[in-house]
Amino acid sequence: MLKESFKDIKSSRFLAWQLAVRDIKAQYRQSYFGILWAFVTPLATALVWIVLNGTGTVRLSDTGIPYPLYVFTGTLLWSIITEAINSPMASTNAARGILSKINFPKEALILSGIYKLLFNTSIKIILLLIFVFLYGVGLQWSLLFFPLAIIGGLLIGTTLGLFITPLGLLYKDVGKIIGFAMQFLMYITPVVYAIPKDGIMKTIMELNPLTPIILTGRDLAVGNSPEYLTYFLIVIAACIPLFVIALLLYRISIPVLVERLSG
Numbered sequence: 001m002l003k004e005s006f007k008d009i010k011s012s013r014f015l016a017w018q019l020a021v022r023d024i025k026a027q028y029r030q031s032y033f034g035i036l037w038a039f040v041t042p043l044a045t046a047l048v049w050i051v052l053n054g055t056g057t058v059r060l061s062d063t064g065i066p067y068p069l070y071v072f073t074g075t076l077l078w079s080i081i082t083e084a085i086n087s088p089m090a091s092t093n094a095a096r097g098i099l100s101k102i103n104f105p106k107e108a109l110i111l112s113g114i115y116k117l118l119f120n121t122s123i124k125i126i127l128l129l130i131f132v133f134l135y136g137v138g139l140q141w142s143l144l145f146f147p148l149a150i151i152g153g154l155l156i157g158t159t160l161g162l163f164i165t166p167l168g169l170l171y172k173d174v175g176k177i178i179g180f181a182m183q184f185l186m187y188i189t190p191v192v193y194a195i196p197k198d199g200i201m202k203t204i205m206e207l208n209p210l211t212p213i214i215l216t217g218r219d220l221a222v223g224n225s226p227e228y229l230t231y232f233l234i235v236i237a238a239c240i241p242l243f244v245i246a247l248l249l250y251r252i253s254i255p256v257l258v259e260r261l262s263g
Helices: 002-013 013-028 034-054 067-094 107-133 141-170 173-186 199-205 211-222 229-262
Strands: none
Touching: 002 013, 002 107, 013 067, 013 211, 034 067, 034 199, 067 107, 067 141, 067 173, 067 211, 067 229, 107 141, 107 229, 141 173, 141 211, 173 199, 199 211, 211 229
């Protein structure tokens, strides 16, 4: 079954590309600002925290790099993880109408979602480069390895999303719960502030499997030595077998769920 699943992924690349292009065009069609909306989410989130920190409303510990760059790299990577979690469910829900009418590899929907994520991520990387120059860090050789952090974020997010999708198709509440949970998780992940030097929050944030994704990506972007590289590699290694399990679960459950929902 796993061999067939990967074979279907390979054979459905063109279909996935066509679906991704269709969805991207539809996303920005009849929009005055068009693709500029892709820049808004990470910028808006970062701007809120930059203003709060700059005005003294919120006192944050020293981050070691200019705070605007710190918070933007964090929110950029966080938005990639969040979109990756939501992508399988969103792509499958959007194709629910054709799933019951046309027989095609369901893995095309996963691949289509990844294509859209890579498109959105490429836009965000342009913003990152602007921030790196704007705050005097400049291009570092380690920036060449920044895509590894992006791949890590896509892998862990997509894996979680695949596990969630079958439930999300059955119950709309799942999508709302995920949105709420991600808001909570953001505050126990070093996205907008550094890990405390001591206390229970320090332990929670260091154990959080999303922490090495954010910190390693940030270190690579600004030229620092990745402090959590070992934990990052452990998380990625653990995600690979989990991704395989989630992919098989998706392959088995989606046809059954589509038949049930269309019945």
